[in-house]
Amino acid sequence: MQETIERTGRDFDAALKSANDSKSLDEIRIRFFGRKSGLIPSLVNQLKDVPKEQKKAVGDALNKLRDRLETALKEKSERVAAAEASRKEAADVIDFTLPAHRPQLGHLHPITLVRQEMEMIFREMGYSVDPGPEVETDWYNFEALNFTPDHPARDSQDTFFVDVDKLLLRTHTSNVQIRTMERLKPPVKVISCGRVYRRDEITMRRSPMFNQAEALLVDKGIHIGHLRATIEHFVRRLFGESARIRMRPSFFPFTEPSAEVDMSCIFCKGAGCGTCSQTGWMEILGCGMVHPQVLRNCGIDPEEWSGFAFGLGIDRVAMLKYDIPNIRTLFENDLRVLQQF
Numbered sequence: 001m002q003e004t005i006e007r008t009g010r011d012f013d014a015a016l017k018s019a020n021d022s023k024s025l026d027e028i029r030i031r032f033f034g035r036k037s038g039l040i041p042s043l044v045n046q047l048k049d050v051p052k053e054q055k056k057a058v059g060d061a062l063n064k065l066r067d068r069l070e071t072a073l074k075e076k077s078e079r080v081a082a083a084e085a086s087r088k089e090a091a092d093v094i095d096f097t098l099p100a101h102r103p104q105l106g107h108l109h110p111i112t113l114v115r116q117e118m119e120m121i122f123r124e125m126g127y128s129v130d131p132g133p134e135v136e137t138d139w140y141n142f143e144a145l146n147f148t149p150d151h152p153a154r155d156s157q158d159t160f161f162v163d164v165d166k167l168l169l170r171t172h173t174s175n176v177q178i179r180t181m182e183r184l185k186p187p188v189k190v191i192s193c194g195r196v197y198r199r200d201e202i203t204m205r206r207s208p209m210f211n212q213a214e215a216l217l218v219d220k221g222i223h224i225g226h227l228r229a230t231i232e233h234f235v236r237r238l239f240g241e242s243a244r245i246r247m248r249p250s251f252f253p254f255t256e257p258s259a260e261v262d263m264s265c266i267f268c269k270g271a272g273c274g275t276c277s278q279t280g281w282m283e284i285l286g287c288g289m290v291h292p293q294v295l296r297n298c299g300i301d302p303e304e305w306s307g308f309a310f311g312l313g314i315d316r317v318a319m320l321k322y323d324i325p326n327i328r329t330l331f332e333n334d335l336r337v338l339q340q341f
């Protein structure tokens with residue numbers, strides 16, 4: 001028994017020497033002091049079988065061993081715990097010398113880029129820029145533009161009404177025509193770019209909110225030749241010198257005559273492809289000579305003054321210019337898409 005006690009002490013010393021973390025110290029604690037099969041408790045258990053005359057000596061030796069091992073284990077455990085704590089602290093320290101994360105820089109949205117480009121082209125021609133209000137009255141959005149209350153053309157601009165007093169979300173930027181002509185005496189030249197709203201289903205090409213650009217010019221002796229030349233210049237600045245346009249008769253209540261303008265397809269250069277339905281042309285804007293009644297509604301004498309106006313979708317131009325097939329892409333704010341422009 002004495003010998004077993006000594007061996008146990010030596011085993012313990014060897015094990016303790018090579019244990020350098022709390023996990024192996026824990027294993028030692030279980031091996032020597034574990035309640036069920038720990039070596040020390042089982043030695044204590046064997047004490048009852050020791051012959052009487054040896055009992056005291058063996059008991060003393062066992063007590064000594066237990067005390068020594070307990071103290072040694074406690075000391076080493078404390079040292080290891082302290083070392084582990086300071087290692088952890090060192091790992092948590094912030095290293096100020098590491099390179100910082102760069103903040104993500106934002107940039108302009110493709111619609112903004114196209115809008116700014118359009119505004120610049122018109123500024124160069126002496127137009128002023130006025131976005132106008134998005135919440136509008138029936139007068140500016142419809143009535144003054146010659147849409148009488150029951151005019152069927154209102155149907156094509158399915159409207160969001162804000163309240164029963166006929167406040168609405170503008171369905172086009174043409175409201176700025178009236179606001180400009182009321183505010184300023186001719187000659188006037190203005191371009192208005194901004195958001196417009198219609199109760200549309202969301203499709204590849206349509207969304208209930210979209211962006212329009214509107215140009216208005218009123219002066220003396222203005223005729224349809226000025227309108228055509230201005231549009232041609234605008235389209236060529238935007239899409240390149242090879243772009244061609246054609247005008248088709250159309251109808252808008254606030255212009256007479258009215259026309260729709262097609263541009264030679266930018267993808268096939270007029271040869272015919274899937275995007276232009278094999279026609280070689282794509283429709284891009286509506287235009288016309290300002291209706292005499294619209295001039296009168298704004299206190300301008302149509303005998304003295306004449307003008308032209310046109311309007312187009314900015315989103316659609318952005319989609320064509322950047323070859324974006326789905327309008328939703330422009331509103332989803334996916335950086336992987338937006339960072340390409």
Ligand code: DAH
Pocket residue numbers: 171172173174214215252255285286287288289308309310311312
């Ligand atoms: N406001 C029209 C629309 O949203 C577009 C338009 C057509 C604007 C002819 C004009 C114009 O200025 O002359 O459908």
